[in-house]
Amino acid sequence: MTMLEDALRRTLAARVQSPPPTHDLADRVIRRARRVRRRRTAVSGLAGVLAMTLAGLGAWSLRPDPVPPQPHTLAAPVFPVTPDTPLHRAMAARATPSPKPFPIDVIMGDQVETTDGQRVTLPVRQVSQVYRVPTGWLALSADKAAQTAWLVRADGRSFQVADDITPGGLAVDPSGVRLAWQSGPGSPVHTAQLTIDGKTDERVTPFTSTTILLGWVGQYVVLGDGNKQHVVNRVDVWDPTEPYHPTWIDGVSSVIGLATDGVQLVGRLAGSDGDQICLVLLDPSGRDVTPHDKRCVNGVMGTSTLTLSPDGRWLVAHSDVHNVVVLPMDTPEPDPTATLPCDWNCRPVWADETTLLVPQRGGVLRFRVSGARDTVSVPGGGDEITLVPRLGD
Amino acid sequence: MTVGVAAAYGPGDALCRPLRAGRVAAPKEEVRVAPAADLEQEFHDFVAARSQALLRTAYLLAGDWATAEDLLQSSLTKTYLAWRRLGGIEAVEPYARRVLVNTATSWWRRRWHGERPTEVLPDRAAPDRVEEQLDRDALWAYVKELPARQRAVLVLRFYEDQSEAETARLLGVSVGTVKSQCSRALATLRKRLGAAWDGYGPAETEPTVRQEGW
Numbered sequence: 053m054t055m056l057e058d059a060l061r062r063t064l065a066a067r068v069q070s071p072p073p074t075h076d077l078a079d080r081v082i083r084r085a086r087r088v089r090r091r092r093t094a095v096s097g098l099a100g101v102l103a104m105t106l107a108g109l110g111a112w113s114l115r116p117d118p119v120p121p122q123p124h125t126l127a128a129p130v131f132p133v134t135p136d137t138p139l140h141r142a143m144a145a146r147a148t149p150s151p152k153p154f155p156i157d158v159i160m161g162d163q164v165e166t167t168d169g170q171r172v173t174l175p176v177r178q179v180s181q182v183y184r185v186p187t188g189w190l191a192l193s194a195d196k197a198a199q200t201a202w203l204v205r206a207d208g209r210s211f212q213v214a215d216d217i218t219p220g221g222l223a224v225d226p227s228g229v230r231l232a233w234q235s236g237p238g239s240p241v242h243t244a245q246l247t248i249d250g251k252t253d254e255r256v257t258p259f260t261s262t263t264i265l266l267g268w269v270g271q272y273v274v275l276g277d278g279n280k281q282h283v284v285n286r287v288d289v290w291d292p293t294e295p296y297h298p299t300w301i302d303g304v305s306s307v308i309g310l311a312t313d314g315v316q317l318v319g320r321l322a323g324s325d326g327d328q329i330c331l332v333l334l335d336p337s338g339r340d341v342t343p344h345d346k347r348c349v350n351g352v353m354g355t356s357t358l359t360l361s362p363d364g365r366w367l368v369a370h371s372d373v374h375n376v377v378v379l380p381m382d383t384p385e386p387d388p389t390a391t392l393p394c395d396w397n398c399r400p401v402w403a404d405e406t407t408l409l410v411p412q413r414g415g416v417l418r419f420r421v422s423g424a425r426d427t428v429s430v431p432g433g434g435d436e437i438t439l440v441p442r443l444g445d
Numbered sequence: 446m447t448v449g450v451a452a453a454y455g456p457g458d459a460l461c462r463p464l465r466a467g468r469v470a471a472p473k474e475e476v477r478v479a480p481a482a483d484l485e486q487e488f489h490d491f492v493a494a495r496s497q498a499l500l501r502t503a504y505l506l507a508g509d510w511a512t513a514e515d516l517l518q519s520s521l522t523k524t525y526l527a528w529r530r531l532g533g534i535e536a537v538e539p540y541a542r543r544v545l546v547n548t549a550t551s552w553w554r555r556r557w558h559g560e561r562p563t564e565v566l567p568d569r570a571a572p573d574r575v576e577e578q579l580d581r582d583a584l585w586a587y588v589k590e591l592p593a594r595q596r597a598v599l600v601l602r603f604y605e606d607q608s609e610a611e612t613a614r615l616l617g618v619s620v621g622t623v624k625s626q627c628s629r630a631l632a633t634l635r636k637r638l639g640a641a642w643d644g645y646g647p648a649e650t651e652p653t654v655r656q657e658g659w
Binding site for chain 1: 621626
């Protein structure tokens, strides 16, 4: 028990020593509940009338040349996944039922199909990335020049939340509530908060001409500073709720996640090459952000994308162009715990602290750090599968 | 009447006592519908017994008494509606508490985009406790600035004395998330208090935190 924790206990207890009296609270609550029930009853009645009207209009509007969609609010249909849908059948047919069902969202063309009962049509035909966020799904178009981000709600409505995003220039915080984006190297970084109907609290922060938005780790936006070829050789972390003060960290090319203490960050040393990568710890909460506790891992491709588990204990990296290895990060010299098939362009996703999902042809390999693994079939046959990371669970 | 009900919903009993709704199970699976007046009376009793405790938690989540009362009223309304709809809630107080915490965090997402003005603090500390009171005021001011989810974790862990597992269940997140949010909140408090209050420095008091980094 630290002094701070003791002080917190005393402070919180002291703050609530004398709460004000709550007169007639139960009566007020019951009256409010009655109003809510009356309103719900009225709304459900109206919804029934509206549904019948829309059904009639829908039949009328089925014609060869459909009306083009509205630019900012598209109505994307949401279909329940019934017992006849392929994903539901695949989940039901798993040989070993999971004690705790784990959710998988899969991108299928311009749709996302989920194991928790929905199929959502995205407002763009080709997407480069989709995130599951508390308010729905955040989809990023696959345009090569300037991309557009859309929030797609569970009720099917879509809202454009950002545009003119350079490829790779969008980052979402781990809670799935805040996002940051940039139009290109050196352009201002926009930050905003996702809401149920789009975004709010948008702020624009200017940066120097070589600054690149790299990602979002914990509460920090990760920025990179590179040369003319945009090779990053130093990084900075910025809490966007506070003004930006540059504290560049030389020799680090990216920040890949939170360390096991949930406070420090894990950075990747620039210049990692060949079959070795080196990682360091960074402490953004302290006054000194000097990298420390360098740790190198052999047997992985220096150009591999690195994926750290949410608790910082496990690292996933490509050992060659066909496989990834899972490495424990709580030992000084990590040795691979497992090798899993994963082609160069496949992107594993952590479902929780101990479960890694690896897309395969026609299925998803579920690997637990305990060593257990099984495969879940998903629709699409031999097609490549793209998993949707879930944020804010 | 009130005394008896308060005892029934006391700290030990409240966690496991179900609050019945429209139906009451009778022997041989016979079901009868309880009069609406009975349901309301039962809800009145629960509110009378536990509203002050829930209001305290709401205050720590919201930051001021007016918002806390609004938050509590919203949460109890949801609880009451669910109770009627579901035909009974096992362990009503944990249910209400969970609704309270989740409503608080969702309010923050929707409505709280700026800092709230700090209310006038009661200042009746004895002379020899003035410094302690000032320290508490500073700490409380920083707690109020934390993101809603982190503040909720601190309230559940350090005011309600809930375990990490129970906190995770109440918030609907993993234990790992509770640990990381708690750690992050404490680090933020240490950082903000650091300049004014060196006694809370992390490295000297808890060196293992740094060493656990990997």
